Amino acid sequence: MMACSFWKFSTHLNSKCSSTVVNFVRHGHHLRGKPPAVARSLKQRLEEINYKDPSLHFRVDIGLPPPVFSRSKRLQERLKTIKAQRKNPELEKLARNQQLLIDLEATNKEWVNTSAFYHIKQIADHYGVYEHLFGDAYFLPVIHLALQFNKDEIKHPVYFGNVIKPLDAMGKPEVLYSSDEKSFWTLIMTNPDGHFTQQDKEYVHWFVGNIPGNKVEEGETVVDYLQPFPPRGTGYHRHIFILYKQEKKLDFSKLKKSGPCLNLEERTFSTLDFYRERQDELTPGGLVFFQSDWDSSLTDFYHNTLNMKEPVFEYDFPPPYIRPQEWFAKRKPFNLYMDKYRDPKQINKEFLMRKLKNVHPFKAPPPPLPFPNAVRFEGYVPSWLILEKRKSRLRWGRINDIE
The missing domain is CATH 3.90.280.10 (PEBP-like)
Structure with a gap:
């Protein structure tokens, strides 16, 4: 039978070739919206949103007039200072040895009086x-x-x-x-x-x-x-x-x-x-x-x-979005995935009961492991349970909420 190939899903029927040909579709990233060369940039969008009519919104100077300086006179004074410093070999020596000190008060005074x-x-x-x-x-x-x-x-x-x-x-x-x-x-x-x-x-x-x-x-x-x-x-x-x-x-x-x-x-x-x-x-x-x-x-x-209650402001975060539960959750830790759909009170209760097992009115609790990551897990332990036990040993995550 003669092979036929097409880019779209189609059924090709003619006198020479009668077969159903299904093309291969690549499920990857699809560009949404206009291409980069046509779409507006973020800067352009912000300028459009924050646009103000210059005939209505223009800035007005309401302050005192700034002091007027002669630019040429300032440049001449600066050139004189530079020439005098170049003739001083002691300044170059201190600068090369990183020992040259600058008068910060004089520098600040010049800055205040100029710009x-x-x-x-x-x-x-x-x-x-x-x-x-x-x-x-x-x-x-x-x-x-x-x-x-x-x-x-x-x-x-x-x-x-x-x-x-x-x-x-x-x-x-x-x-x-x-x-x-x-x-x-x-x-x-x-x-x-x-x-x-x-x-x-x-x-x-x-x-x-x-x-x-x-x-x-x-x-x-x-x-x-x-x-x-x-x-x-x-x-x-x-x-x-x-x-x-x-x-x-x-x-x-x-x-x-x-x-x-x-x-x-x-x-x-x-x-x-x-x-x-x-x-x-x-x-x-x-x-x-x-x-x-x-x-x-x-x-x-x-x-x-002020004789009033102290106001405290907190951000009220919306509840997290949890996608519908799947029958087989791929590439997701089993215990963490299942805990998303359980009652938080039930989870806290389990952690509390786990802690109370080691609590005795007349005996001290067992000491923590000095090197938690160096202790082996005996027998077969699934990967999700290894992660859970390791977090418990290192006191990571939800186990700290029941202190």
Whole structure:
């Protein structure tokens, strides 16, 4: 009989060849969707999802003007410094021997006076500071703001996203910045991540207005300082300090809170609304922020200071998907596969009964094997039972749940 071959399932009947020919189908990976050359990339899809109309959404600079530097003059000064260093053989000798020391204070001072505000803006954009406080507005932090918390003679400086625990930020920080003595300033510390009842609101932790020059202690305390209190299970919270320059002395009597203000609802705040009402009277100029997450000291703070139950947030995981049971489960451990379809209480009961066999009111339990993997299994033991016994000897898995 003449052989015939086809790529599709077919029955070929003619005068020369009358036979049923079944082609071989390869059961493998099938490409779903459009091919890579035609389908959109992940970047293109994200850009399409996050697209904003530039005629409606555009960023506005609301800050102080940055200092203007002569680029040519800076390059000339840098060339002079480089030429002077090349003529110094001692510097080359120290550099080759890896003994050359750099003045970090002078380097930081030059960075602060030249390009620090551009770098800080990039960091703040990365953390979403401007977006979550001012919407489409931003500002360059041209005023160098230095803050640090002092706890048990240990200094905890605030930079741009570093982590400071609530225990280390219990007291208000020390604030330093350069300014004219005749000017007035406002310093506000808020948390945009921790409001319990309103999603788009913040908690104001500290509000000092009408600060004469850089004397923060002589300013008007509108809202007393309150330490960070990120609830357990919510991760890191941003705590942002913004320094505003005032055009004149302002009246903050409507925002002033009496006493320590331990009622969190009274500390509800919106930076965007606050700035919109006073955008002609103050301008943001300084910015630092830190992150803080839960620690054990907050349990006492919630109970005794805020006089409330400590909130604890947990993720409610959905139940795991278990596929329908098969008659012959290939390449799957027998015991683990069967345990998926059993009652967890029954499994825990079996482990508990196994443990109680070695419990005696007047005798100590048998000592554990010093080298569990070196002890042989006597007689014939199936592979799934070997795995179960080995896990029991090494105390792996579910056996630790019945301690």
